[in-house]
Amino acid sequence: MASSGLHYDLIDHTLDNGLRVVVNPDPSSPGVAVNLWYQVGSRDEVAQRTGFAHLFEHLMFQGTWTGVGVGEHLAAIQATGGGANATTSFDRTNYFETVTPGALDLALWLEAQRMEALKVDQTNLDTQREVVKEEKRQRYDNQPYGDTFELLTSLAFGADHPYGHTPIGSMADLDSADLADVQAFYDHWYCPSNAVLVLAGQITADEALTRAQHHFGAIPARQRPTRATMGLPQVDLRGARHVVHRDVPRDTVHLVWPVPPQHSGDDLALDVALGLLSGGQSARLHQRLVRELEVAEGVSASTLGLVAGTNLALVSARVRPESSPAQVRDLLLAEIVALATEGPTDEELDRADAQTEREWLEELATVEARADEINQWTSTTGDPTAINRHLADLSAVTADDVSRALGTHLAPEDVFTLDYLTASNPLPASEKEARR
């Protein structure tokens, strides 16, 4: 019963050069969010060039031929009392600023400069390459369990599939990137027709469109680059089990299924189902495995949010020392089967609804997050107004939808299992790589 009735005004306009602009005027907001999505992510990288989209994201802060200095983009925004950042995913790269209304022109101008006139030289390529390698060490290589996602994607998709590597890429590939690659990547992917600009906050629609036209309108049009067709995973791991040993404190079990991409098919029903399994303390997996049976220290269930071809659903549990990965895996599967077979109760669905509503309201409470959410809907589905229907659509998911989605996509016989084990827990050789 999504009751909030939130409705955002959304004005949608495409400039002559192909840049799509979506505005959400919100006079009650203290600032304005500028949010640009470029349709390029790690899935667009070619062999031996993994990590390039993300490395490039760093280079977008290294100045322009039109007078923006090294690091100045971010520093200049901070000096107005605003904030800026960027992120790279499998599917896209986003750049964003949140500023006071008096600094909006500067933010737009800075984005327009780097859309058209990015300047990268050997020195800052070399430096940012090292920075990114430190980022990889800090966030992944020096962390317990840090290689989990790299393993999961390469195993589940096959290393040569566009989704078969993570956005951070490999050290060897980062080392081999050269200046010509940078320029070619920029020339290919960074143009008005491959971007969506969202402005949200304290600005009128007319003013926003006028300013967008002023700063971006004269950037020459280029044909939108085409992206590679996303095939099915290169491997069929249904029923397979893969075991790795690492120097970590606890065994962890990951159950993986290929599922339809985000914004297609059963994805809403699947999201609701995964929420019923793991969203919050009252969810089934926590109640059963953590609280009642005390075999797991924690559980989670989600998808990777991939938008083309195939997404992955992932159910994970950290195993308590007294228990075993095999036992935990069986219990996880039993709970999933039970939910698929019996379906959720009305009370469970109502609870999931109430939680989703609060999370959605909190998510959209800042203009920065809201602008990014609007851009996700626009860039991925083509329809920004879907944001106004999302809660109602989730709320319309029925018990039957949940059962069907789980039965279809998370069948126990189709699961691929990754056992991520402590070094001190060697399984018998016969169990390693065991196949169905």
Added chain:
Amino acid sequence: MTPITEPTTPRHLRPSVIAANPWLFPIPEIARLANGLEIWAYNLPGQHVIALDLTLDIDLSVEPRQLEGIATMALRTSDEGSHDHPGPRLAEALESAGAAYDGAINHHFTGCSLDAPTTRIQTALDLFREILTTPEHNPADLSRHVSLRLAEIEQERASGPATANRSTRQLMWGREQRRGRPSGGTAETLHRITRDDLAAFHASTWRPDVARVVIAGDHPDLIGLVTEALGDWVRPTTPAVTTAEVPTALPAAGAGVVHLVDRPEAVQVDLRIGGVGLSRRDRDLPALQLAGVAVGGSFLSRLNERLREDLGYTYGIGFSHRPSSSSSRWQVSTSVRTEVAADALAETIPLLDLGSRPLTDREVDDARAQLVTIAPLRYETASAIVGQAAAIATDGLDVDWINRYFARMSATDPDEATAVFSRVVTPQSQQTVMVGPAEALRPALEARGFTVLPHRADD
């Protein structure tokens, strides 16, 4: 079209920035109930999720030494069932009300937070009262949370950054003071805690006369809501324990000494440099915070520009300062690859010495923008307002403190910022910790003239 590959003038001149209007942190409505509970309430139109923080003055030094971690267990078991909603019924009821309950342990207080949509806040507050006043304290829940806390300790041991933070705490406050020991207890103390200990600790410390509520959201009568839910929370007849340890920092080894924790398998070194900071009551706090941003709080701060943007040694390096009632501290944190760790430290130390290179007008103006001009954006949501106000309230400061703090900051010049930073961050006051492969680090550090002292980070 031909890509631009040489200097050119931009299509439009770089726009100037129009200064933002001055902004004031909102002033709450205040009430104190008969049971001693203090309430700060911010009615914020448009904020459809109500945010609430309740803080209890429970300094961890009041925990019995042999039962340390009991305050953490009291918090973590608090929503595992109540008298009226036993076991999982409580979490189910909370989640049905669209509410999220969470908690945080600080060395000087225990915090409980509740978020719920305005449409369901009354139900959520009724359940919140049950959490505060009639927790079930089921022995099975206590035992499970002890096990989970032990698992957490093992995970922290396996983490380089967590090991660096733990070492900093040990070296700064020592194991003889509560502040120097782990807030969540150790395996030895946690195993001793019984259900009766937990109930007794809860009864004597979770009480309205040491608690305050900060609440914000779109509602015309927030005080009324809280009064109705918590007005009959009974104040115990026994007086609250209010004597808390005022921790004293141990003498620091100084900037030439590195406490080295061996983590042979690490592919990166975690570096911390820290020292004693200033409390919110210190009139020099605004100057220190401004200087901290210029030195290590912005993208092109002195530290980040040198270590990241010039040298590529790190993904990021920052200076932070956390004011607290009695254990304020400043810290420089970064992670760097092993080969350059000694160089990184040698580069960092001179950048903390502002004597030879005082802060400039430009640096302090930019820092002011990041701390003062940004305020309306930073405090855009109910939960952001509540988080800041609760920190002030818990420190015993008044509702307008933050505005006076901003005003002081606006009046601070570079000389003052430089002088305060130089007084607080002296070479003698610095405690340096490195966590990484000792075999490689020790000779590299010694070659650069550092004295290396091995440190074991076990609690």
